[in-house]
Amino acid sequence: SIQPDGDAAIRQTDSDAALARFSAVQKQYFTDPFIKHLLGRGSQFQPPRPPLINVGTYVRSEAIDALVDQWLDLSHAEGKKCQIVSLGAGSDTRFWRIANTPRKDLLASYVEIDFPEITTKKAMSIRKNKDLSLLLGRPEDVKLAHGGTALHAPAYHLIPLDLRLPPGQALGNALNSDAGAGLLSPNLPTLLLFECVLVYMRPAESEALIQWFVDYFSAGDDGAVLGAIVYEMFGLNDPFGKVMLNNLRARNVDLPGAESYPTFDSLLQRFLRHGFDASHALTLREIRRTYISHQELERISQLEMLDEIEELELVLQHYAITWGVKLYERNGQSLKAN
Ligand code: SAM
Numbered sequence: 001s002i003q004p005d006g007d008a009a010i011r012q013t014d015s016d017a018a019l020a021r022f023s024a025v026q027k028q029y030f031t032d033p034f035i036k037h038l039l040g041r042g043s044q045f046q047p048p049r050p051p052l053i054n055v056g057t058y059v060r061s062e063a064i065d066a067l068v069d070q071w072l073d074l075s076h077a078e079g080k081k082c083q084i085v086s087l088g089a090g091s092d093t094r095f096w097r098i099a100n101t102p103r104k105d106l107l108a109s110y111v112e113i114d115f116p117e118i119t120t121k122k123a124m125s126i127r128k129n130k131d132l133s134l135l136l137g138r139p140e141d142v143k144l145a146h147g148g149t150a151l152h153a154p155a156y157h158l159i160p161l162d163l164r165l166p167p168g169q170a171l172g173n174a175l176n177s178d179a180g181a182g183l184l185s186p187n188l189p190t191l192l193l194f195e196c197v198l199v200y201m202r203p204a205e206s207e208a209l210i211q212w213f214v215d216y217f218s219a220g221d222d223g224a225v226l227g228a229i230v231y232e233m234f235g236l237n238d239p240f241g242k243v244m245l246n247n248l249r250a251r252n253v254d255l256p257g258a259e260s261y262p263t264f265d266s267l268l269q270r271f272l273r274h275g276f277d278a279s280h281a282l283t284l285r286e287i288r289r290t291y292i293s294h295q296e297l298e299r300i301s302q303l304e305m306l307d308e309i310e311e312l313e314l315v316l317q318h319y320a321i322t323w324g325v326k327l328y329e330r331n332g333q334s335l336k337a338n
Pocket of ligand 1: 010013087088092115118161162163195
């Protein structure tokens with residue numbers, strides 16, 4: 001079959017992610033009333049993904065949801081609303097899933113960034129669908145911008161940008177452009193989400209991106225807090241990892257970030273090298289084993305047959321969620337005390 005090349009192949013991974021999510025929803029691993037509105041044409045008729053993929057999608061989704069909820073609740077406990085920035089957001093539905101719950105009041109602003117081709121499609125889906133658009137606010141407060149590649153609502157912003165560009169100009173301009181003027185306050189607790197996106201960038205590019213945010217919040221005058229969550233493959237130098245990597249490369253997707261984190265311990269460096277005060281990581285294997293309740297494991301084991309637990313664990317062992325927190329003092333210095 002003919003496969004897209006280069007950036008088109010990278011963008012194609014968004015359809016794969018959306019399909020995987022839709023598949024897990026159809027198989028009742030979890031609910032997501034919004035994903036069906038963001039699928040590409042005809043995608044709802046695709047066969048469900050294999051059980052192993054569904055379980056992986058489920059574990060990843062539950063774990064990141066739990067971290068994001070904790071972040072919102074912690075900020076709330078501090079008496080602050082918070083901001084979330086999703087880099088390479090694709091067709092992610094997280095904003096709507098939060099907006100559909102009481103936690104919506106804890107969100108000052110939710111920013112999604114992706115290639116213009118992807119944001120244009122998403123903006124159109126939002127405009128076309130009431131389930132999506134009504135959660136953004138009154139129709140007159142939801143505005144397309146930049147030729148339909150961007151969309152702005154009171155607490156939601158969809159922004160087209162190639163994240164590999166030097167962030168000093170590109171990201172800075174995008175977040176401070178006319179329509180989106182100052183849409184990220186340096187004073188509010190802010191959570192960065194990198195879900196399956198850094199692997200498509202060179203290490204120097206993803207480091208520049210993270211460092212840009214680190215610097216941006218050092219300008220805050222109010223003791224800002226920066227959090228970040230990365231979901232990515234790692235440890236791809238071992239025999240099984242090499243097989244995974246070759247499978248992906250066979251689809252023409254360039255993965256310049258794939259070998260940056262050869263071991264579990266190296267994952268923590270993602271944030272520590274940028275002066276984060278704390279950094280943690282868990283593999284999906286560990287999360288499934290330790291953090292998903294027995295009742296839930298029992299429930300999902302009934303959804304469909306999965307007899308290759310060993311293979312499942314080998315795959316899940318190559319995916320990790322890494323998260324970190326950086327606290328700023330009033331003078332912009334990091335609190336290194338603990
Ligand atoms: N984060 C979403 C999720 O987990 O469902 C989508 C993940 S999808 C595998 C990767 C996304 O990152 C795609 O939407 C792709 O277009 C985006 N992406 C990759 N490289 C990018 C770049 N340089 N600039 C902007 N977006 C990028």
